[in-house]
Amino acid sequence: MTGFIIAWLWYIVAFALGAVAAWLAARAVIPATNDNEAFEDVPETRAIGDR
């Protein structure tokens, strides 16, 4: 029983490590942008959102 729980804990640790890796990859691939850059392609949405 103890071995089963320990194995599951290892699997959960692996899942968390994968999630962290994916999050870091997303941060590296998709650069952070400000509001102006984010609404550059769709300016009409900014005008509507400000109202």
Add this chain to the structure above:
Amino acid sequence: MKWWLFILAFLLGALLTWIYIVRRATREVRIVERDRMVETDEMDDEGYADDLPPAASTPAARPAAGAAVAGATAGVAAAAAAATVGKAAEADVSLPRSVDADLDAAPAVTLPRVAEPTIAAPVVAPVAAPVVGATTGSTTTDDDLLSLDAEPDDLDLLEVPSAGFDLDTGSVDLDASPANDEVVAPAAGVNLDAGGLDLDGAGSMDLDAPGMDLDAPGGVDLDAPGSPVRRPPTAPGWTWTPLASISTLAASIWTRAVSPSTRRLPRPRCRP
């Protein structure tokens, strides 16, 4: 712990996290779009922000933007006029789309009716049937196409002598001597009555012979000397037992009656 399960959990966590991040990034845009569509009462299932052209790229907005820049550098009056035009342009951008579409009306575009293609009549080329004796004329009749009574030369697929198949003659002679080595049957043909299982023969087991007293005390002593049961000729080292006799009978029946190797009939021969 299994290492492949560890890797699987790692990949699963990475995949789910990536999907969550991407979906959250795309959902933000759609929420903004949804707010606009709720205000303009154009909420549908297929609307996206890309449906509207950008304000700066529309032909009506470009002169307004240019006028705004020129007005800022020219003067107060020009700036006021440009501001007015700019406000008009901005108002145009913020106006909701109002498209009156009569869904019940017939479609304006009417496709031209495609003319039905004319199907040309099939051209039947005359078939040159090999008719024996036909030297002139290309007209053929049904009688000339296939003649079962014609000479065998008309049929290319048949490689038979000139007499053709004579089914009425004795093509299969069961009583004839075998003509090839494949026939295992005796020389007199397949004679199922000769040399078969002769239970009354001298070399066979005599079931009616005295001495088979199963009720006698001590049972049947097959190995006892002076047994009246006549043993069939057996191979050296073969111990005769009733079971062996039965197997011998079965083998004899199989060899002479059932085995396909002995039932092979002589091949039908076509007489020249």
